[in-house]
Amino acid sequence: MIDPISVGAFYNPHLADDLLASGVEIDHLAMADPPAADDARWAAVRERYTLLLHDYLGQLSEPMSAEGIARARRLAALYDTPWVAEHFQCLHTEDGTYSLNYVFPPLYTEEFLRRFTANALHLKDALDQPLVMENIPGFFEVKTSQMPEPEWLTRFFDATGCGFLLDLPHVWLEAHYQDLDPVSFLKEFPLENVVEIHVAGVEEDEDLGGPWIAPTGPHDEMLDFMVVALGLCDGAKAVTFDALSPALTAEVVFETIERIRARL
């Protein structure tokens, strides 16, 4: 059912030497930023790994600019990515005055569904690779949402034919903050559309007064959750350790990759 499934991590340039010197088997690297001009290891990284385009391309609450689409196509070609990822996010205001610079979900309303559907179809048509979309957690509920997130996502995937990049810690965190059972909550999502799964570590955050994503390895409960999810997602092709931080160490990446593999 599960094997062979691609197991990978995010490309953290400060760990490039460790990655290239290591014997730990990493199948793919997700690229959150274009390679820096002075990244001396980039050519070797590109040669060795399958690369997944996972950059910020644009928020699909608005149509992407021609330049944004051209950039997405350029990066997709540079990486030879099997699919292109974007997020269900709306993090900056239309007039550009405010931006959170951090993933932030849209209101789950009919209007936003129409916006994301139209703009995702436009982007999907412009790409030579499939488009997958990642779920984003909400720390608080906005009372004007018109439907639960899983229903909104289901209708989006039905309308667009995009793939689902299932971020498991995001589901886990939402379940935690809504006092829900994570597995029961997970089953409400359109798992038949899942192409890629993210796993990550969580730690207590003082500001939030509870757990949130952190550049650390996933705890055992998260890996158990991954095993359950893989059993429910027949189309999943990849599992990615979602950690991107200057504070991340090579040891955490290698250990996490091996712990993921041990569960497959």
Added chain:
Amino acid sequence: MSDRALQDVVIRAVADAPFRASSSWRRRKLADLERIERFGRFIARHFYFGRILHFFRYSRSLTSVIGRSAEEIVRDEGFDRLLCDVVVGSRKSARRVASLASDHVASAPGAHRVGYLSDLLRYESTMMVTEAGPRNWSASSTGRIDWSGDVRVDPGTKVVHFDYDLPPVLPLLRVPRAEPPSAPKRTGALLFTRSVLGRVTVTRPPAIMLDVLGSIGHGGTFDELARRTGLKEDLLRPVLAELVDLGAVGFPSRT
């Protein structure tokens, strides 16, 4: 109000602490007030930690010499106090955070060991402040210039004078250093700009560019600027085009 406009109100509530505390937000009762306060503080701390890591990377390479690094301030009481009225991404907040970060490093026990540290921290702070401020997220960098419009200097544009020549030493500060590399003591000005796509560039401006920038003042048309600077069109146009490309100046009717 459209859902998109409502989303903007929620984004502002997360980013803008004074708005979050205002009755105009609170009486909307759109979200749990404690939750959104916590998330706003989380976002601000996360945002400025990332910006300081990025912009103060050169002084951080000297941490073992200086004894401190700028990003440490996001866990300080001074930063906690700032969270009460921070507006994430604004120029004013960037200025205050950059000031906290600079003061923290400049007052470290080993600060005296880096002769050009004051210049370096001003360089890093100016980059951070230049990047801040509203953005046009749908902008294109390939738009042509409508020369008939009024020229104006972008508010993020800064010309800063330094006592040391920093550009040659910066490449040496990309990796941790046990000893500070030396920087030539040579006064000069650097131009800090933010492009329409948000990219911060630091250049050593030629004198003609500084003259043109200084002459723009409160605006005017291309012809007025030509008269003011006394430059012929074939000299003025490429200078202005380069300034537009850098984001230092713009023509409001630019397409």
